[in-house]
Structure formats: structure tokens, C-alpha cells
Amino acid sequence: MAKVSMLGCGGWGSAVAIMLARAGHDVKLWSFFPEEIEVLKRDREHKKLLPGIVFPENIELTDSLDCLDGCEFLVIAVPSVGMRKVCEKIRGLVGGDTIVVNISKGLEQGTLYRMSEVIKEVLSPKKFAVLCGPSHAEEVARSVPTACVVSSDDIEVAKTVQETFMNPHFRLYTSDDMAGAEYGAALKNVIALCAGICDGMGYGDNTKAALMTRGIAEMARLGVALGAKVETFSGLTGIGDLIVTCTSMHSRNRRAGILIGQGYSAKEAIEKVNMVVEGYTTAKAAYDLGKKADVELPITNAAYNVLYEGADPKVVIDDLMRRPKKHEVEELYLK
Ligand SMILES: NC(=O)c1ccc[n+]([C@@H]2O[C@H](COP(=O)([O-])OP(=O)(O)OC[C@H]3O[C@@H](n4cnc5c(N)ncnc54)[C@H](O)[C@@H]3O)[C@@H](O)[C@H]2O)c1
Structure with missing residues (x-):
């Protein structure tokens, strides 16, 4: 089972964390805002966005960037408006073997960059993929059958994410068209x-x-x-x-x-x-x-x-x- 760290514990970050934890992976969920983590730690549930869905025990909620040490996958789930700020905060902390997976959507104001372009500019990850497709957080968190696409310039990286993240409730196709x-x-x-x-x-x-x-x-x-x-x-x-x-x-x-x-x-x-x-x-x-x-x-x-x-x-x-x-x-x- 993989060690996965996730940045952003809104609706989507939390839902993907729950999906991966249910599949048996060790998940660490981090937020830019410590007070957000405190509430989630207390409730073990995202009461506002995913009410009634309890975080599995193998999700560790943390406000420490130590969660990046030794992680095999780093999943980024922050809105486009916060993407550059979050990437700048973790610059230099992401290991060369870590596969960075962006699951956020949107374009950066001003530069008009895609999220992958922002991430690449700030972090220069060696291994990088984008995961997206028709996936409401509310449904993924309830294990509703869902199919998405993992794209990467390096198809082997896309295949590794597919191999690790896919499960009977979450089907992944690969693509080279990021x-x-x-x-x-x-x-x-x-x-x-x-x-x-x-x-x-x-x-x-x-x-x-x-x-x-x-x-x-x-x-x-x-x-x-x-x-x-x-x-x-x-x-x-x-x-x-x-x-x-x-x-x-x-x-x-x-x-x-x-x-x-x-x-x-x-x-x-x-x-x-x-x-x-x-x-x-x-x-x-x-x-x-x-x-x-x-x-x-x-x-x-x-x-x-x-x-x-x-x-x-x-x-x-x-x-x-x-x-x-x-x-x-x-x-x-x-x-
Ligand atoms: N909600 C969904 O069903 C869904 C599905 C697929 C993709 N997405 C995409 O995932 C991304 C995150 O969506 P979400 O639904 O989790 O959003 P959200 O608003 O629920 O939460 C985003 C999280 O990001 C962090 N954040 C918010 N503003 C920030 C800022 N300015 N700087 C740093 N961090 C900040 C906070 O931790 C917050 O909890 C978006 O790009 C969205 O389009 C969402």
C-alpha cells in the first residue's frame, strides 16, 4: 500500500483522501489553514461539505509539512487561486521520487496558466500527473462508481498512478494529453x-x-x-x-x-x-x-x-x- 500525502482538505481533497484510505493506502491530509485541520481532527468528518462520512482511521490529519517526508504520492487539491501560494510553501520539500498528482481544476489569473504549468514552474517535479474527470466529491466519498483520467507527459507515471489509485469504485484511464x-x-x-x-x-x-x-x-x-x-x-x-x-x-x-x-x-x-x-x-x-x-x-x-x-x-x-x-x-x- 502506498504512502500518500495530500495538500488541501476541502470537499475534493477530503473525498479523494477517503477513497484512497478505504482502498488501504496510508493518507496524510494537510491544509494551509491549521484551524481547518483542528476542526477536522475534532470531528473526523467534513461536516460542511461531506456530512455523515467518517474519515477512516488511516487518514492522518496534519498541519505539519513533515507529511511530505518519504511520501510516494503527493496529491494537490487546492483551488486555483491558492495553487501558487501552496506550491511556494512546499518548494524544496518534495523528494525526487515522489509522484506529484494535481487534482485541482482552473486557470491562474494573470498568467493564464493551467495548474500543471503553475506546479511545474514552482516545484519542477520529476514525476507529475494530472487526475480529472466527472467526479463530484459528494459521490466519490460515498463510493459511487466513478471513472476519471490520469494524464502525464510520461505515460509510465500515468500508469503508476492508475495502478495505485484505481479500485472497484474508482476507475482510471490513462492519457498523454495533459x-x-x-x-x-x-x-x-x-x-x-x-x-x-x-x-x-x-x-x-x-x-x-x-x-x-x-x-x-x-x-x-x-x-x-x-x-x-x-x-x-x-x-x-x-x-x-x-x-x-x-x-x-x-x-x-x-x-x-x-x-x-x-x-x-x-x-x-x-x-x-x-x-x-x-x-x-x-x-x-x-x-x-x-x-x-x-x-x-x-x-x-x-x-x-x-x-x-x-x-x-x-x-x-x-x-x-x-x-x-x-x-x-x-x-x-x-x-
Ligand atoms: N468539489 C468537487 O467535487 C471537485 C471535484 C473535482 C475537482 N475539484 C477541484 O478541486 C479543487 C479544490 O476543490 P474543493 O471542492 O476541494 O474546494 P474547497 O473550497 O472545498 O476547498 C479547498 C481547500 O483548499 C484550501 N484553500 C482554499 N483557499 C485557499 C487559498 N487561497 N490558499 C490556499 N489554500 C486554500 C483549503 O484547505 C480548502 O479546504 C478545485 O480546483 C476544484 O475545481 C473539485
Whole structure:
């Protein structure tokens, strides 16, 4: 059984820790915030995000970075906004043989980096992989059958993570397209916010199906322009993650969108959700990336206008419907 240390004990970090501990691994769970660890130590449960699910005994909760000593896998589960800060805190402490696995999603503001690019810039890990796909923390923590993808530039590293982390409740596929997996994982949160807005406005299934389908085309167009493989967007980290995020009440991005569709401002909606809403910051980063890469992103730009410019969602959707006539698949041939 493996020694796994995890940074970030929010909903996702805790759920993955529970899943790995149930499979028999020795897990150490660390937080940037000692007070967060104190509460979890006291309760042996994440009462706010995963109520009723007890942490197995083989999860050690710690606020000491000694947990990095001798760990075989270092799993990072902090929101994109805290990623650089957390990586800087552990710079020089990660052993050369440790496999670093990022399970966070999002793009860094300003640099527009994927999380792997932030981690590589600060930590330069020798062995690195990204694990993502359609996976709500609430379901993984209940051992609901789930399938994800582990991607790495080094396929042997991806296979090692697959071999160690996969269990009868958690199926893992390997991939060598880290950029595709990360752009899919990050950009779908923007589309999920939009799906929530449509739900909040009382639009129906037709609208959501159109949004999701045109959304994945847009995600692929941007991803391919930035070096990803188009086929990755048809997989678990693309369409799979988009489906789960756009259709579920577990999605904070969709919940924030619903509130905006009901008339709340973006700021009010995020305050009400009271958790990290990655789609909000990713919308700005994706908007900037589209401009930088000169890629047409009508849905992302519409989301940006609603979230950051205070545009009326109804007007924005009307504008999307009135765009110039197009052939459905033309952009798939853009490289
Ligand atoms: N919740 C899910 O179901 C899920 C599933 C897959 C991926 N993710 C991704 O995993 C990442 C973490 O999500 P989460 O749901 O655990 O978030 P969360 O808000 O529940 O918790 C994040 C944890 O990160 C730490 N943190 C928060 N802000 C920080 C900051 N500014 N600096 C340093 N540390 C900070 C805290 O320890 C906090 O508990 C996100 O990128 C999210 O998109 C979440």
C-alpha cells in the first residue's frame, strides 16, 4: 500500500483522501489553514461539505509539512487561486521520487496558466500527473462508481498512478494529453455557470443541450489552438466532465449560475454559494486566452459579459441566437 500525502482538505481533497484510505493506502491530509485541520481532527468528518462520512482511521490529519517526508504520492487539491501560494510553501520539500498528482481544476489569473504549468514552474517535479474527470466529491466519498483520467507527459507515471489509485469504485484511464484534460476540466466550469443561468431563467432542456454541445465545440476550439488534442474533448475530461457539471445540483458553478439567472449579481451569487466557484475566475482567464490565441469563443465571451460587465443574461442569449449563420462542424477542422 502506498504512502500518500495530500495538500488541501476541502470537499475534493477530503473525498479523494477517503477513497484512497478505504482502498488501504496510508493518507496524510494537510491544509494551509491549521484551524481547518483542528476542526477536522475534532470531528473526523467534513461536516460542511461531506456530512455523515467518517474519515477512516488511516487518514492522518496534519498541519505539519513533515507529511511530505518519504511520501510516494503527493496529491494537490487546492483551488486555483491558492495553487501558487501552496506550491511556494512546499518548494524544496518534495523528494525526487515522489509522484506529484494535481487534482485541482482552473486557470491562474494573470498568467493564464493551467495548474500543471503553475506546479511545474514552482516545484519542477520529476514525476507529475494530472487526475480529472466527472467526479463530484459528494459521490466519490460515498463510493459511487466513478471513472476519471490520469494524464502525464510520461505515460509510465500515468500508469503508476492508475495502478495505485484505481479500485472497484474508482476507475482510471490513462492519457498523454495533459493540456486537453486540463483545458476540459477548467473550461467546462464556465459552460456550467451558463447552464445554471439558463436554468435560473427558466429556459428548458433544448437551451441546455444547445449550450452544452456548442460549449464543448468552443472548449475544443480553444484547447486545440493551445496545443491540446481534439479527441480528448470527446472523453471523460471533456464531454464527461461537462455533462456532470451542467446537470447536477452538486455543481457549485451551476448553482451560482442559477442564482444569476434568477436575478442576483455574480458577486451576490458567489457569496450565497459560499464556496470556491472556479468557473467565475476561469471565465475571465478563458476570455483573455481567447483574445490572446485569437479564437472565437461566443459562449465564454457572453459569460464574461454577464459576470464581469453586468450584462443582462436575456440580452446576451438573444445576441448568441442572432449570430451570423454557421455550418455546424466547420471549426472542428481548424487546427
Ligand atoms: N468539489 C468537487 O467535487 C471537485 C471535484 C473535482 C475537482 N475539484 C477541484 O478541486 C479543487 C479544490 O476543490 P474543493 O471542492 O476541494 O474546494 P474547497 O473550497 O472545498 O476547498 C479547498 C481547500 O483548499 C484550501 N484553500 C482554499 N483557499 C485557499 C487559498 N487561497 N490558499 C490556499 N489554500 C486554500 C483549503 O484547505 C480548502 O479546504 C478545485 O480546483 C476544484 O475545481 C473539485
